[in-house]
Amino acid sequence: MDIKPGYVAVITGAGGGVGGAVAAALAEKGCALALVDISAEGLAKTAGSLPSNAGKVTQHIVDVTSKEAMQTLRDEVLAAHGGVNILINNAGITLQKSFSTHSLKDWERMVGINLWGVIYGCHFFDEALGQAEAAHVVNLSSMSSFLGLPGQSSYCATKAGVQLLSDSLWAEWGLRGIGVTSIHPGAIRTNMIMATLEESDDVEQAKKNFEMAHKTGVDPEYVAGKIIRGIEKNRKRVKVGKDAHLFHIIMRFFPRLGDVILKKISKKLAE
Numbered sequence: 001m002d003i004k005p006g007y008v009a010v011i012t013g014a015g016g017g018v019g020g021a022v023a024a025a026l027a028e029k030g031c032a033l034a035l036v037d038i039s040a041e042g043l044a045k046t047a048g049s050l051p052s053n054a055g056k057v058t059q060h061i062v063d064v065t066s067k068e069a070m071q072t073l074r075d076e077v078l079a080a081h082g083g084v085n086i087l088i089n090n091a092g093i094t095l096q097k098s099f100s101t102h103s104l105k106d107w108e109r110m111v112g113i114n115l116w117g118v119i120y121g122c123h124f125f126d127e128a129l130g131q132a133e134a135a136h137v138v139n140l141s142s143m144s145s146f147l148g149l150p151g152q153s154s155y156c157a158t159k160a161g162v163q164l165l166s167d168s169l170w171a172e173w174g175l176r177g178i179g180v181t182s183i184h185p186g187a188i189r190t191n192m193i194m195a196t197l198e199e200s201d202d203v204e205q206a207k208k209n210f211e212m213a214h215k216t217g218v219d220p221e222y223v224a225g226k227i228i229r230g231i232e233k234n235r236k237r238v239k240v241g242k243d244a245h246l247f248h249i250i251m252r253f254f255p256r257l258g259d260v261i262l263k264k265i266s267k268k269l270a271e
């Protein structure tokens, strides 16, 4: 769809990283924004750095794992903006720990943010998106939906869930004129790993992963550009970064090679 000035975009996880960059890119196009995050500080920072041609901007301190808070968010957004054209379900976290050291609370938190957050977003904005003159949903998955990375079972499981939820919505909602895109980036230069660093099995290894992501990854602004293009071109799936493209090809066309690589990573993590 054409992203027109005045269109309303709801962005979860807008307090930094990819969410902050998407907010800036949509503001550049004159969109009105409902910025959503659990961090008031992050929201204020994003809102304070938007380009001047942004439409109306509202800030919403919301935990996406809360059904009640997400329902209230929908009501607040409709009251403030009158409708919704673009929904970006972006809030997400990672946990760098083995399955055996995941507590059930860890799983509930991961599924709560990475999967339920996306389900609530789609559920509560369903009707409003259907009433808009043009509408598009973007769900942040990851290249981790293509491969079961050792040490990241909850991340991979939730991101694969987001991918297939998006595929179903793409088929269902396409008939109603609502575009749906899942985004699959590889490493991005954000603070995602640092946000849960202390909870990692191996903090030193997690720090190395963070440094590697910053060395080899793409900038959040680059991901935001791909998201905007994904909306404009109505893409079903968008892979971002050389690593995401490479792993997609390996797991699809050379799965045995992929298995060898995954076993090697697993062995290295166990050393």
Ligand SMILES: NC(=O)c1ccc[n+]([C@@H]2O[C@H](COP(=O)([O-])OP(=O)(O)OC[C@H]3O[C@@H](n4cnc5c(N)ncnc54)[C@H](O)[C@@H]3O)[C@@H](O)[C@H]2O)c1
Pocket: 012, 013, 014, 015, 016, 017, 018, 019, 036, 037, 038, 039, 042, 062, 063, 064, 065, 090, 091, 092, 093, 094, 113, 140, 141, 142, 143, 184, 185, 186, 187, 188, 189, 190, 191, 192, 193, 195, 213, 217, 220
């Ligand atoms: N960073 C990467 O390498 C990478 C790679 C692939 C996919 N992704 C995905 O991109 C998305 C954005 O990640 P990022 O790298 O910008 O991370 P980030 O940590 O920089 O930003 C995530 C934002 O989500 C917010 N958030 C966390 N829990 C929340 C909750 N319960 N409710 C509301 N907001 C909450 C945080 O406060 C933060 O502002 C995530 O879904 C992530 O899984 C990231």
